[in-house]
Amino acid sequence: MSKEKILKFYKFEGALNDFIVIDGRFNKLENPEEYAKLLLDRHASIGGDSLLYLEESDVADIKMRVLEKDGSESQMCGNGARCIGLYFERFYGIGNITIETLAGVKKVKKVSENRFVVSMGPMQKLRNFVNGPRNEYELIHELFSFKIFVVNSSEPHAVIPLKSIKRIPKEKGLKISKNFKLFPYGINVDFIEILNEETIKIRTIERGVYEETLACGTGAVASAYVFNKFLGGKDIVHVKALGGELKVELGKNENYLEGEAHYVFKGDIEL
Structure with a gap:
C-alpha cells in the first residue's frame, strides 16, 4: 500500500447504515480489502460500516463489492445498493441503474427525492x-x-x-x-x-x-x-x-427493499 497515494472517497448513509464509496474506475486499488480494514476504522480513519468499492461490469451498469472491517467480502448490501443509486443520480444524473453483486444483478430505481427501491431478487439457497x-x-x-x-x-x-x-x-x-x-x-x-x-x-x-x-x-x-x-x-x-x-x-419471484439514502460528504485522503 503506497504511503503517498491520494484517494478520493464519498460518504453515504441509508437508515444510518454508513458507507465509504470508492469508485475504482477512477481510483483503482490493488488490494481493496486491505484498504477496507484501514479506512473503516472510526477512530483512526474515515470510519463506516462497509466499504463499497465500484468496478466496471460486463453484465450491469456497475459492479459493487461490499468489503468489511475484517477484510472479508459480503455478497450484497441492500442499504449500500440504494446509496450507489444515489451516487449515480447525484453525480451522473442517472436515476435507475443495475448493479452486479456476488448475489447477482440488482436493479435500483429512484422513487422520490432521496428514496430508492432495490429489486433484491427471490430468496436464495443457503x-x-x-x-x-x-x-x-x-x-x-x-x-x-x-x-x-x-x-x-x-x-x-x-x-x-x-x-x-x-x-x-x-x-x-x-x-x-x-x-x-x-x-x-x-x-x-x-x-x-x-x-x-x-x-x-x-x-x-x-x-x-x-x-x-x-x-x-x-x-x-x-x-x-x-x-x-x-x-x-x-x-x-x-x-x-x-x-x-x-x-x-x-413476492414469489422478487422481493423489494425501499428506503432513503443520503449523501454525507466527499474528500481526499492521503495514504
Whole structure:
C-alpha cells in the first residue's frame, strides 16, 4: 500500500447504515480489502460500516463489492445498493441503474427525492453458508435457547424473534454470528420484535463487522420473509431499525427493499 497515494472517497448513509464509496474506475486499488480494514476504522480513519468499492461490469451498469472491517467480502448490501443509486443520480444524473453483486444483478430505481427501491431478487439457497443437514432454503434451529430461522436474502441471516428488543443479548448474538462450525463464513443475526401484522422492529449484528449496526437492508428482507412465512406477517412489511424505517415488499419471484439514502460528504485522503 503506497504511503503517498491520494484517494478520493464519498460518504453515504441509508437508515444510518454508513458507507465509504470508492469508485475504482477512477481510483483503482490493488488490494481493496486491505484498504477496507484501514479506512473503516472510526477512530483512526474515515470510519463506516462497509466499504463499497465500484468496478466496471460486463453484465450491469456497475459492479459493487461490499468489503468489511475484517477484510472479508459480503455478497450484497441492500442499504449500500440504494446509496450507489444515489451516487449515480447525484453525480451522473442517472436515476435507475443495475448493479452486479456476488448475489447477482440488482436493479435500483429512484422513487422520490432521496428514496430508492432495490429489486433484491427471490430468496436464495443457503448453499455453503450453513453446515449440516437442512432444507435448501431454510434452517430452523435452536441455539442458546433461541429459536432461530436461517435464510439467505442475498446475505445469510439468522432471524431471532423476541418479545422485546429494547435490550438485546448482544453477547449471545455475537457467539451465533461467529459460530463458524455451523456458519463457516459467519452469519448476520437479526433480533426482531413484532408490533402488528405489518410492522416489526429489528436490531442486527452484521458478519464481517461483528457488531451492531443501525440498519441492515438484507436483514430487513430476511426478517420480513421470516415474519411473513412463519409468524403471520403480511406481504408488505414496515421494518423499524434504529437508524430509520425500511419497507419490504415480498413476492414469489422478487422481493423489494425501499428506503432513503443520503449523501454525507466527499474528500481526499492521503495514504
